[in-house]
Amino acid sequence: MPVSDPRSRLALGVAAIALALYALFFAGDYALHVLTRAGIYAIAAIGYQLIFGRLGALSLAQGCFFGLGAYAAGLGALELGLGFPLTLAAGVLLPSLLAALIAIPVLRLASHYFALATLGIAQLALLVATNWTDVTGGANGLYGVPPIETGTLSFGHGLPLTLLVWACVGLALTVSHRMTAGQRGLKVETLREAPLAAAALGIDGSAIRFRFFVASAAFGGLAGALQAHAVGVVSPDVLQFHVLVLILAMTVIGGRASPLGAILGALLLVHLPEWFRDFADYYLVVYGVALLAAIIFLPRGLAGLFGKSKMPPVETADAEAPHDPAPLTLSVETVSKRFGGVTALDGTSLTLAPGEILGLIGPNGSGKTTLVNLLSGIEKPDGGRILLGDADITGKPPEHIARAGLCRSFQHPQIAPDLTVLETVEAIATKGESAQARVIEAGLSTHANERAGTLPPAALKHLEIARALATGASILALDEPAAGMNEVERAALATLLKRLADAGHGILLIDHAMDFLLPLADRVICLSAGRVVAEGSPHEVARDPAAINAYFGESPL
């Protein structure tokens, strides 16, 4: 649940007031201590949401960052004699620097390798803390970390410490909100659910992953630093795996992508064992059962109890007219691509002019999708050149190519299922582009507030086109957009594509439905075994013996 919507803000406000009243008027020293612990873990969980909840990257280093923050604050206070604000800064900086250092190699890894790599880093930190006894105090750790004091103010324990920690929770919420609110949050959702599409639509996934990983480390470190001062002891225990498990459980049970959920998760998981103390030896069993129940009955987490906010409905009258694209010509010059011993493309050349629809046909395995992958930067060519207008985009990253003006769709639509249609397009819309206008242009205004995951296949194809248009692209490379459509749907799609071409978009159209493609295309190229075997008007290619031999079997005309 985004914090930006009124209902979330109201919920947060009421919860904050309730917590403040409880802390001020009802809580004793012990209850304040538990509340303080919950606040500390809430900060770590809010941070973990960024990398795990928002980006879906299973980092197993959040406990490590928490522990490093604690050690940095402890060593800063005990060895360097730093005062509280500086120890806090040290607690934030050390894990942030480590995260920045390891981000470049680690963030490139696929999900399970990423998890293993971060686990390795966490284990390494634990080994160092345990065995570098001269600095870390070894297994005994550091003790006597002073309570928080700054100037004449003392936040040692009790209400002052609780208020300070929860003020830090507020700070963490604010930072998290700034990183995930509005279009930024929608981009992140798209990146998590459809990383390939996100790149092809101009989202710089590497930069987002880097920012979120470092921020999650900073939040973990902040929590650890507060913990060091609150407990007074920093031992290797803060680097143990159970810290990560606790933070992970808070994130999942609270609500994977909701800051409010992180707070609820932390409050619940810190308080539950305390509530169940009267079960004596069986309190952990009861605790486990309660957690299991929460996971089974609240699949969207505690935050899911509050529902999901809705975007305002799309009003046709409000929509701005879509912008016309910049007139760009796509030139592909003798491009080749090999996968091991297989030649997917062998010196393929083509041009696509503004306002032109170029049909690309050929049997399965002829290199059509490979060509689109090369155009969109998902694969790099082994030879040849690709020009977009005067710009050489050969081998450039997908997000660069998308921003340059070439965008693509996928055979199997790649979308973030929980985003609405309007949010899906809003996530991509570049400056000056109206998501609303593109949704209407693509004929999706009646679906605008529906979740993308519930759309019928034909509407999904239109959504991909709307999203591509929202990047401001001049050239659209559409991979089998009519697949699975009935005649009425194909007709509607053809009308849309014709309109887009008339507006100046160059469209590279791959499809196997010849009754759809041939009447629509201005020119057609037939590929076979990675080579252009026929090129010309639809009539010419349909009668070309090479195309008939390679693809049609018999002329479709």
Add this chain to the structure above:
Amino acid sequence: MFLKSAAIALTALMATAPIAKAETIPVLVPITGFLSLEGSSQRNGAVLAVERFGKDLSLDAEVTDTGTSPEGAVTALRRALEGKPSAAVASMLGTQMLAMLPIAGRAGVPLLTVSGTAKITEIGIPWVFRFFPGDSVVKVAQAHYAVEELGAKRPALLYQTTAYGQSGAEHLRRIMQDLGAPLVFEEAIDISVKDMLPALTRMQEAKPDLILLHLHSGSTALVIRQARDQNIALPILAGSAMHQPTTAALLEPKQLAGVCAESASSPISEPEGSVEDFTAEYRARFGTEPDAFALAQYDGVSMLIAAKNAGARTATEVRDWLASNSYDGLAMTYKSDGKGNMAHDAVVVCYDGKSAVPAIKRRYENVSGVK
């Protein structure tokens, strides 16, 4: 709907406040996690003493699991302090004690523990009383027995990476050097390691004549089992974890041949007298065998009750009494060295390879010279 949920949550939060009891001795011990065996013994000893001697004073024991993290211990202590106790039984885990001590010091509540970590009585907080001999006692006994009774000249040491392990290793390293039998090999073993063969293989290359162990219960049993399975027949002189019946139960009696261990005491090895009575009562109450931790904590709480019987009511009065009096417990006579170290005796027990009950081979009394 939301307001209702918020009200329920607020009510649940408010339920965190514990109900105070008049005369409750908080028992804050690790009964889950890697120290659960030892922590359970500590708990049992404390509970038995309260049940046996606390009736006249209407004492009750309230057990709280601290887990093994410092923050868990701090939370448990904060909870206990709500009841304004005159003393508390506190965790045997050193890092937990180091976290709890400043809080107990500020609150002015004495903590009674069986933790072996040396530092807890060295940081200048006069509210801790340790009823289990520290490393400066039991490691002296272990080292002397190794050299003087077992004739060790080339000892190897395997120790745990925990605070307990590192503290003991430091003492053994120094004392063995002083005794002219320096360590020829040493390796720290993480508590999660189950395969000891790599460490044992590396150790054998150093050609030791004795294996010194300073490990927790599970690791101790694993090392001995895997050493014997590999036909490593070297004598083994283990730390106090080995004297625990729960550790011996993890091994076959024949695997225990040639195995000795230091300890504060060994209740099941005492065939008669008041310790035997304690053992019988303990078995009846908990259905398990007592160990030195249970007996030490039993003695500690018994001394606390003696203080109360002597008129100490407030926490300060209890602390002063514990600090200035000696007490004849079942395992030994306890007396503070001025820092809260109450136990100064040790024993070495050995197994005969036929039984899981060790025999006391040698007693080391007043090692620290306090009494």
